[in-house]
Each structure stands twice: as C-alpha cells, then as structure tokens.
Amino acid sequence: MSDFFSESKSNVIEYTVSEISGALKRAVEDQFGHVRVRGEISGYRGPHSSGHAYFTLKDDRARLEAVVWKGTMSRLKFRPEEGMEVIATGKLTTYPGSSKYQIVIDNLEPAGAGALMALLEERKRRLAAEGLFDSERKRPLPFMPRVLGVITSPTGAVIRDIIHRITDRFPLHVVVWPVRVQGETSGAEVAAAVQGFNALPPGGPVARPDILIVARGGGSLEDLWGFNDEALARAVAASEIPVISAVGHETDWTLVDYAADVRAPTPTGAAEFAVPVKADLEARLATLSARLKGCMSRHFDRKRQTLRAASRALPAPDQLLALPRRHFDELTSRLTRALSVSTERKRARFAAVRLTPATLDRRLAETRRITDRDLARAFAALRAMVRERRVQLDRTAQRIGPAPLLRRQAQSRDTLAALQRRLDHAIALRLERQRGRITQADRLLSTLSHQSILERGFALVTDAEGKLVKRAAEVVPNAALSLRFADGAVGVVAGEGGARPKQQAKPASKPKDPGAQGSLF
Incomplete structure (x- = not known):
C-alpha cells in the first residue's frame, strides 16, 4: 500500500478550477484584446430587461457568443437584427461560470454596403406592407402656409439655403428645430422633432407650423443611415402636419422619403x-x-342697354296713371253722392221711428193689453186645473174609503193651498214687474212730454183748427190763435205788430201724478 502512494507522487503543479479559468481568461484577453469579427447574428431576441443584449455570431463552421452592454447598445448606429451579417469590434474574454469564451462588442456595423442595402430593403418592404408608404394617406400641402417648420442642423448650409429661397419666393415665419443630421442619435432626434412640432397647440407661444421640412445635405449610405430609422419613418407617417422630405441629393433615397407626404x-x-x-x-x-x-364693366353695359330697350317699350307715366286716375275720380264723385243719399235715408228712417208721446201711449196700451191677456189666461188655467183636480179628487174619493179619502183630501187641500200661495206669489211678482215697466214708461213719457217743456217757459201755438203752428210765416194776420202755457191756454188774434188777447180760456186740467197707477182689474 505504501508502495502505491509512493509511485503516484509527481512533480506536476496542481491548479484549482478557478485558477485554470482565470489563467485562460488572462491569456485570451492578452492575446485577443482588440479584434474585429465578421459573422451572422443568430439568436437575437432584443435587449434583455437589464438593457444588455446577448446573441451569437456564426459562420458556416463555428459559433462565437457575443454580448453588448447597455451603455454600448444605446450608442450603436443601428439595431442588431436576426440574420444580419455584421462586423463586430471588441475584445475576447471568457465566462468562467460556463467555461465559454465570448466577445464583448464595443461597435457594430453592417458587413459592407450590401448588408446595409439588404437591411434597408427589408425595412422598406415591412413598412410598405403596413401601408405607411401608400399614396392614399399622403396629405396635400397647403397653398399659402403661414408658418414653416424646418428640422435640420442649425449650423449647416441647408438651413441657409432654405431661408434664402423662402425669402426670395414668399417671406413667412420659419421655426427651426435643431437636430443632429449624422451620427448614432440623429434618427431619434429627428423623430422627436417631428413629434414635438405636432404636439404644439394652435395659438400657443410657439407658432404651430403648417408644413414641416426634414432636410439634410448629401452623403454616403452610412452618413444618411439615421434617416432610415424605423421609428423616424413611423413618426413622419403619423404626423398630422404635412411633411416634405429633402434628405441628400436627388439620387439619395431614404425611408423618410417614402413616408413623407412630398419628396x-x-x-x-x-x-x-x-x-x-x-x-x-x-x-x-x-x-x-x-x-x-x-367683366363687371361689360356686364353693366349690357344691363344698361337692356334697361334702355325695356324702357322704350314701356308707356309714359301719364299713360300708365290715366285710367287709375279717372277711376279714382269716378269713385270720388260716387262716394259723395252715396254719402248724401245714405244721410237722407238715415234721416228719414229716424224721423219714421221718432219717439213721440203718441208712440209711448201706444206701447203702454199694448203692454197693458198683453198683461191683461196673460193674467186672464193664468186665471183660466188655474180655474181649469182646480176643476180638474176636484174631479180627480171626487173620483178618488169614490174608489177609496172615508179615512184615506180624508187623508187624500187633506193632502189635496195642502197641495191646493201651496199652489194658491205660489199662484199669488207669481201674480204679485208679475204685477210688480209690469208695474215697474209701466212706471218707467210713464216717467219716460213725462220726460219727453211737451208739458215739461211748457214748465220751462215755452208756449204751444195752435190755430183755430187745433193744428200746431211751427213758423211765423204760417200765421195769417187777424187769425185766431191759441197759446197754451203750463197752467192754461190763452186765445189771441194775430196782427201786424203782434198778437192781441182774445179771451181767457179755462185752465188746463192738472196732470196726473206720473207715479199713480190705476187698477188693472
């Protein structure tokens, strides 16, 4: 066992995993501190929630992890897109947590003009499919704008050219929104300017433009790339103010040119x-x-000639008014005669119905006659009703016994008494009304009678036959006349110088009291 351990010992240096990872990281960063890598973007899903972007650069044989930090992402001239071939500039490093190496990108640009054109065509196709470039949505330019808004660089020659041409053609108020027209933030600044002009309220402290001009001088595709920004194209298409695009020269086309109302x-x-x-x-x-x-002069001349021709065809004023004037004169004379005839007719009718004592006497006598007739009819009707009721009572008394008969007699007696009272009241009321009417007629007769005139000192002159003498021309000399005064009559004889007394006539009888009323029965 001891021999096994003695044989396994070696003089090779041992490293930990962290040491190896750190050594590899330093070696890679020292060797590849600044590199440019060409490849196709793969797996791009947009910036992470932290603002960083993670994707892969690949070619037909290998893959390289890539990361773009948040600060670098905001400075890129264009946004990465899936499948785009780019040239990435940065440094290689390793990620010890997964034993992978990656490139930290500091700058990103399309791989040549062909790539930029491909990206531009792809954006153009997508925006056109959404209808942003349709001619139907483009607004016409106002004929005479009052305020012109210009979005461009304030220091370039473009703004001077625009102001100079505006001054020569039609001077008006120009509002300039200064922006960068080249660089990483140019597209965002121009889009913000378009939205800012549209946000100005009408009548505010800053005049709201009637037309917007987005302008920039000529340049390469890379110089004009900011005006191919998708956000800028959408802002121009959504602008309520008509937009004129003037980016680059006549051969330069950008997305703003397609989205603008006029290029x-x-x-x-x-x-x-x-x-x-x-x-x-x-x-x-x-x-x-x-x-x-x-035109107005010729029109007035034609109208004047027409009026003259029409006036020649019309008759003179005297001719036009001759018949109406004659008709008016005839009506005037007829009206005078008609008024005279009407007055005579009214006078004759009034004389025919003149109120005289004799007329009042006739009316009073007629009223008395009508009253007597009505009273006679009333008494006759009452007597007939009494007879009829007595007959009915006798018939009823024959059909019923003594007790009911007595009751019916009592009821009939009460009914007859009530009817008698009503009759007496009705007769008294009718007599009272007739007495009042007769009294009024008597008063009117007394008022209109010649006796009241005699009471005021006048005298009534009659001839020997009793006819009334109204005028002195009717008196014949030595004619016998009668002068009637209020208290009597005096006979006189008419002479040349006046009347002579003839004889004393008997005093006239005293007139009855107008209020006295004789019996009607």
Whole structure:
C-alpha cells in the first residue's frame, strides 16, 4: 500500500478550477484584446430587461457568443437584427461560470454596403406592407402656409439655403428645430422633432407650423443611415402636419422619403414646394383684378342697354296713371253722392221711428193689453186645473174609503193651498214687474212730454183748427190763435205788430201724478 502512494507522487503543479479559468481568461484577453469579427447574428431576441443584449455570431463552421452592454447598445448606429451579417469590434474574454469564451462588442456595423442595402430593403418592404408608404394617406400641402417648420442642423448650409429661397419666393415665419443630421442619435432626434412640432397647440407661444421640412445635405449610405430609422419613418407617417422630405441629393433615397407626404430632390427644392412665388401671385392677382373689372364693366353695359330697350317699350307715366286716375275720380264723385243719399235715408228712417208721446201711449196700451191677456189666461188655467183636480179628487174619493179619502183630501187641500200661495206669489211678482215697466214708461213719457217743456217757459201755438203752428210765416194776420202755457191756454188774434188777447180760456186740467197707477182689474 505504501508502495502505491509512493509511485503516484509527481512533480506536476496542481491548479484549482478557478485558477485554470482565470489563467485562460488572462491569456485570451492578452492575446485577443482588440479584434474585429465578421459573422451572422443568430439568436437575437432584443435587449434583455437589464438593457444588455446577448446573441451569437456564426459562420458556416463555428459559433462565437457575443454580448453588448447597455451603455454600448444605446450608442450603436443601428439595431442588431436576426440574420444580419455584421462586423463586430471588441475584445475576447471568457465566462468562467460556463467555461465559454465570448466577445464583448464595443461597435457594430453592417458587413459592407450590401448588408446595409439588404437591411434597408427589408425595412422598406415591412413598412410598405403596413401601408405607411401608400399614396392614399399622403396629405396635400397647403397653398399659402403661414408658418414653416424646418428640422435640420442649425449650423449647416441647408438651413441657409432654405431661408434664402423662402425669402426670395414668399417671406413667412420659419421655426427651426435643431437636430443632429449624422451620427448614432440623429434618427431619434429627428423623430422627436417631428413629434414635438405636432404636439404644439394652435395659438400657443410657439407658432404651430403648417408644413414641416426634414432636410439634410448629401452623403454616403452610412452618413444618411439615421434617416432610415424605423421609428423616424413611423413618426413622419403619423404626423398630422404635412411633411416634405429633402434628405441628400436627388439620387439619395431614404425611408423618410417614402413616408413623407412630398419628396423634394434637394433642400432648396423643398423650399420651392413649400411656398409659392409672391411676385407670380401678385401678377396673377393683378391680372384677375383687371379681368374682373372688365367683366363687371361689360356686364353693366349690357344691363344698361337692356334697361334702355325695356324702357322704350314701356308707356309714359301719364299713360300708365290715366285710367287709375279717372277711376279714382269716378269713385270720388260716387262716394259723395252715396254719402248724401245714405244721410237722407238715415234721416228719414229716424224721423219714421221718432219717439213721440203718441208712440209711448201706444206701447203702454199694448203692454197693458198683453198683461191683461196673460193674467186672464193664468186665471183660466188655474180655474181649469182646480176643476180638474176636484174631479180627480171626487173620483178618488169614490174608489177609496172615508179615512184615506180624508187623508187624500187633506193632502189635496195642502197641495191646493201651496199652489194658491205660489199662484199669488207669481201674480204679485208679475204685477210688480209690469208695474215697474209701466212706471218707467210713464216717467219716460213725462220726460219727453211737451208739458215739461211748457214748465220751462215755452208756449204751444195752435190755430183755430187745433193744428200746431211751427213758423211765423204760417200765421195769417187777424187769425185766431191759441197759446197754451203750463197752467192754461190763452186765445189771441194775430196782427201786424203782434198778437192781441182774445179771451181767457179755462185752465188746463192738472196732470196726473206720473207715479199713480190705476187698477188693472
């Protein structure tokens, strides 16, 4: 047993696993401190939740693990994509936890222009499939914008060219959003500028542009790569403000050119698309104004000629008014005659129905006659009803015995008494009403009677035949006349100088009291 242990001893140095891993790590890092590796990205799933990215670089015979730390990931010019052939620059190191070696990438770029073009074509195809480049969604440019927004570098020649061309064509308010137009952050800055202009409220402290121009000078594919950013293309497509793309020269195409509403070959061309030529507008306005004045002048001339022709066909004002004037005169004369005739008719009708004492007497006599007739009818009806009830009572008394008869007689007696009371009340009420009407008629007769006029000092003159003498021209000299006063009548004889007393007539009888009422029965 002791011989076995003595034979197993050796002078080879023993290492721990950590020592071996550390030695390998130092050897690899010293040997491959800075390398450029070309390969195809495989297994890329985007940044980890920590911000780091892990994937594999491979070729047709080997694989190499790769990692991009969070700080480096934010500085890359483009984002890694699955299947892209790239050139990675960094250093090799090992990961002792899994005995693997990997490359820590400091910079990542496509493997030549062909790779960039392939990436650009793939993005273009994907965005076109989403409809971002469709012509139906592109907005027309306003004809005369008031504010122009320019997204470009504030120090380059592009902004000077745009402002110079705007000043020459149509001066307006220009708002510049300064951005980097080349480098790793250019795409994000331009996208933020587009979104910022769209976020400006109308009427705010900073004027909201009516048109946006995204501009940059010419350059290589790598220099213009920031304008192929997918986020920038989506921001331009989603912009509510129309966007003019002026990136590079006429032969340079980027994703922004496809997403924009209008693509200009140069920044200067973008300025020409944005605004019209003021001098041309003024000349066109002057031409249109002259044409409008000429048109209005010719229109007025034609209307004036038409009016003159129509006026010649119309008759003179006197001819137009002759018939109406004559008709008016005839109606005026007819109206005068009609008023006179109507007045005479009204006067005759009034004289025919004039209220006189004789008329009142006739009406009073008619009222008395009607009242007497109604009372006679009422008494006759009452007597007939009493007779009928007495007959009915006798018939009833024959059909029933003494006791019910007495009761019926008592009831009939009460009914007759009630009817008698109602009759007396009705007669008294009717007499009272007729008495009031007669009293009113008597008062009216007394008021309208000539006796009240005589009481005021007037006299009634009659001739020998008793006819009323109304005018002095009707009196014949030496004619016998009668002067009736309120208290009596005096006979006189008419002479040349006046009337002479004839004889003393008997005093007139004293008029009855208007309030006195004789018996109607």
